[in-house]
Amino acid sequence: MSLLKILLMAFSFIFWAAGLVMLTVGIWAKISLEEYLVLSTNNYPNTPLILLATGGAVLLWGFLGCISAAVEKQCLLRTYGLFLVAVLIAGLAAGLSALFYRRDIAEGFQSGLQNAVLSYSEDEEKADALDAIQRALHCCGVHSYRDWFESPWSLEQQENHLGHNNGSVPSSCCKTRKGCHNSPLSQKVLTINREGCFKKVCDFVSDNMFYIATVTLGLALMQIVGIVLSCLLATKINHQMPDAVPT
The missing domain is CATH 1.10.1450 (Cd81 Antigen, Extracellular Domain; Chain: A)
Structure with a gap:
């Protein structure tokens, strides 16, 4: 069990670091992409805020993962595993959406730029x-x-x-x-x-969306490791629990 415990704690630390990366990317996107998102007719102005919120949540839950592995509590391990499943699903959905809907994003920028030119004085x-x-x-x-x-x-x-x-x-x-x-x-x-x-806007946004989608998908797939480790450790703890003494 000690090996599983160490592995899960190491993963939780990496997961926590990944949350810090997402938080940093969210801050960067808020600063660097906000002007581009303003001109899009698609509803993507909250994308940086979503990254910030997700990064903050991952930071908190990464800390929970370290605690759950250290204290070896089944309920905490199962809760942590369920959160990792949710992150996996959300990450896959977000990453694949960014890859598949890049054309829609580009069309939104085209009409947004045209509207900006026409309403420049207003x-x-x-x-x-x-x-x-x-x-x-x-x-x-x-x-x-x-x-x-x-x-x-x-x-x-x-x-x-x-x-x-x-x-x-x-x-x-x-x-x-x-x-x-x-x-x-x-x-x-x-x-x-x-x-x-x-x-130029399409190239800039498309390149950055590709990198963001790739990182998001990579982080999502990484959750599989954490899910397996948390489930294995919870199972080991369950097997080592003493049977109830009959009355």
Whole structure:
């Protein structure tokens, strides 16, 4: 039994560390992906919060696993095993969903980017998110910088610069602010990023979703080891319990 006890305690420590990783990833996702999730028309804004909550729960239950192995209590071991089963199911569902629904996520970003361009002068939150993405990914518009030309914001800029019909893009599209700041474009558009943001956003989110899904699936499959160890230790304890003395 001592070997099973040591193995389960070692696993519980690894499980606790995995919870710490999930908590860290949740914080990173909250900081790094929030601007991207704001622009998605799909309902994924709470994904970082889910990671944070899951990581916190795993931290607590990893600690419970160490205690249950140390005190060798059947009820605690069985409770810990049931929690690991729940984590296994949830992890498989979350990881597979992230892999299979990446196309839906991409489509949500496409329509979200289009809406952000059209409502640029009206929706400040989406405008700020779009500006941040255009600066960070060095892109402009949805599929190209020309997507801005028919936007209400660009038409307003052209009205403010009478005689210029070349279209206008926000300063966040500029490689350098000089000669580009919210003004109609010249014939040579060398001062702006001409590639659209949709492909770059999709690549960025898809890559990160793949890594997150892979880690989630790996952690979920790791739970099988913990389930087996907790069940074996609980069974061993049950077999070693003295039979009740008949009265």
